[in-house]
Amino acid sequence: MTRSTTKTKKATRRGPSAQAAQERDTKIAALHAQIAEGVEALVESGAWKAMLDTAARFHTYSLGNQMLIALQAPTATRVAGFRTWQALGRQVRKGETGIAILAPCTYRPKTETPDNNAEPPAATGPTTTSGEDSPTPARRQLRGFRTAHVFAQEQTDGDDLPTLGDTPATGTVPAGLWDALTSQVSAHGYTVQRGDCGTADGYTDPATKTVRVTGTTDDAEAIGVLAHELAHIECGHVDDLPTYRTCRGRCEVEAESVAYIIATAHGLDSDTSTFGYITGWAHGDVATVRAAAETVTTAARTILTRLDENGTDTGPQKYPANNDA
């Protein structure tokens, strides 16, 4: 009967797309597995610092995608989606394999508008890596993931990229960085003071809503201290004082890690001695380390994105009151 023949044809036509769907699922599962391996590796010596260095370069991406980029393109300094490179006057070279990352598919409940056709992460920030997995607008809910591809600058040809001023000479404090960090602290309702801090370099006092930074450090160090205190606020450490006291080890590692990312993203040297401590503090517990890594990269992304939006990265100018000028 001719009817059944037609049906058979339809079924065979559906075959390849079902196979493609299965391949997509397999690929997505493999990417999730790679992220899980990366997280497990964080308890190993040196891996925590490597994770922070990656976060400083690709802060607009989620922790998982930072790991996927680091794994597939360890030497990349900038990545962006195919069309974003075109918009920047550069073309991805023929035959280049994209770096596979996971793009969230989100939807707005009630309106049921799927948002799974967005382009892979665009390049707008100083690291040219504004991702679509940057903080999602409120009320959108995660439906799942799809594979997206980004390309490293080395895989593209074309116009020179404009100097964005995001990588001033090491140790040079970018103009306006102190003020921009101060306004973020102020936005949380805290007042920033410089002056004597006793034996500490700085502290945050939730009772008086004060952040105090010692007056005796040079400007690069002061930036580090201010970023550390802002990180305590941004990570929510000061919202819950009993936790802040009892989890001092975790809170200090998180704040120090965020400060390191902020400083590194702005070309400032930062003390890395804290990070040998991560293994001892977490007792090798992967879930604990993963939670800390999520907290750190999320807080750093929030702070760096606000700095980008406020146009703080004005280039390698000396901070006006630099002591070692």
Ligand SMILES: [Zn+2]
């Ligand atoms: Zn602290």
